[in-house]
Amino acid sequence: MSQLNPKIHASKIIVALDYADATSALALVNQLNPALCGLKVGKELFTAAGPHLVETLVNKGFNVFLDLKFHDIPNTVAKACEAASRLGVWMLNVHASGGLAMMQAAKEGVAKSGQQPLLIAVTVLTSMDQATLNQIGIAGNLQDQVLKLAQLTQQAGLDGVVCSAQEAPVLRQHLGADFCLVTPGIRPADAKSDDQTRIVTPAKALQLGASYLVVGRPITQATNPLASLQSIVAEITKSL
Ligand SMILES: O=c1ccn([C@@H]2O[C@H](COP(=O)(O)O)[C@@H](O)[C@H]2O)c(=O)[nH]1
Numbered sequence: 683m684s685q686l687n688p689k690i691h692a693s694k695i696i697v698a699l700d701y702a703d704a705t706s707a708l709a710l711v712n713q714l715n716p717a718l719c720g721l722k723v724g725k726e727l728f729t730a731a732g733p734h735l736v737e738t739l740v741n742k743g744f745n746v747f748l749d750l751k752f753h754d755i756p757n758t759v760a761k762a763c764e765a766a767s768r769l770g771v772w773m774l775n776v777h778a779s780g781g782l783a784m785m786q787a788a789k790e791g792v793a794k795s796g797q798q799p800l801l802i803a804v805t806v807l808t809s810m811d812q813a814t815l816n817q818i819g820i821a822g823n824l825q826d827q828v829l830k831l832a833q834l835t836q837q838a839g840l841d842g843v844v845c846s847a848q849e850a851p852v853l854r855q856h857l858g859a860d861f862c863l864v865t866p867g868i869r870p871a872d873a874k875s876d877d878q879t880r881i882v883t884p885a886k887a888l889q890l891g892a893s894y895l896v897v898g899r900p901i902t903q904a905t906n907p908l909a910s911l912q913s914i915v916a917e918i919t920k921s922l
Pocket residue numbers: 698700724749804806807808809844845866867868876878896897898899900
């Protein structure tokens with residue numbers, strides 16, 4: 683770990699712990715430290731391992747992003763956000779397409795917990811391209827849809843959005859420097875894109891204005907996950 687640049691850049695990375703069980707996730711986590719990266723718990727791991735694992739990661743000192751993408755009626759989302767916030771997570775999210783009232787309810791739910799996690803909203807999933815957006819009945823341009831949902835998110839008083847780094851410049855221009863842009867779909871130049879369509883390399887994503895980079899399979903499916911993470915940190919550091 684000592685050869686890594688200990689500066690803030692490293693903690694711009696959030697490792698997506700997309701594992702089938704707690705044992706597999708902890709095998710990687712135990713090689714990491716909170717200065718190096720944040721951790722994301724998504725639907726697979728949360729469904730398998732539950733809130734206890736989230737609390738374990740929080741107690742180890744990591745910034746934990748609970749990526750459950752709540753999308754339901756406002757009352758249900760408010761209660762879910764309250765419960766999620768009580769786990770001590772650093773960040774949680776909802777789907778912006780749930781609408782203004784749902785996002786405002788989410789914010790109220792977080793406030794009720796007495797905790798102050800970052801609350802962000804998913805705009806258009808990074809796996810989607812223009813054609814898949816049209817398939818679900820949204821006729822407009824994909825970037826316009828991301829911007830529209832991000833503006834709604836800001837209007838609801840949330841802290842930021844999940845988007846592709848491809849949209850970061852236009853979101854920065856309209857939503858300002860402080861709005862948090864969390865960007866999955868990060869792929870080192872030699873990595874497979876998998877099911878992601880709107881991909882960007884780590885260094886480029888930061889140059890475009892991303893606040894945080896979410897990286898899953900390029901690290902977790904690598905033969906040596908720690909080496910893969912270190913290589914991404916090195917790429918970011920070199921580009922600054
Ligand atoms: O638009 C979105 C929202 C969330 N995700 C999540 O990020 C990771 C990405 O994993 P990779 O293996 O690096 O593709 C994953 O947990 C998704 O659920 C996203 O990809 N896009």
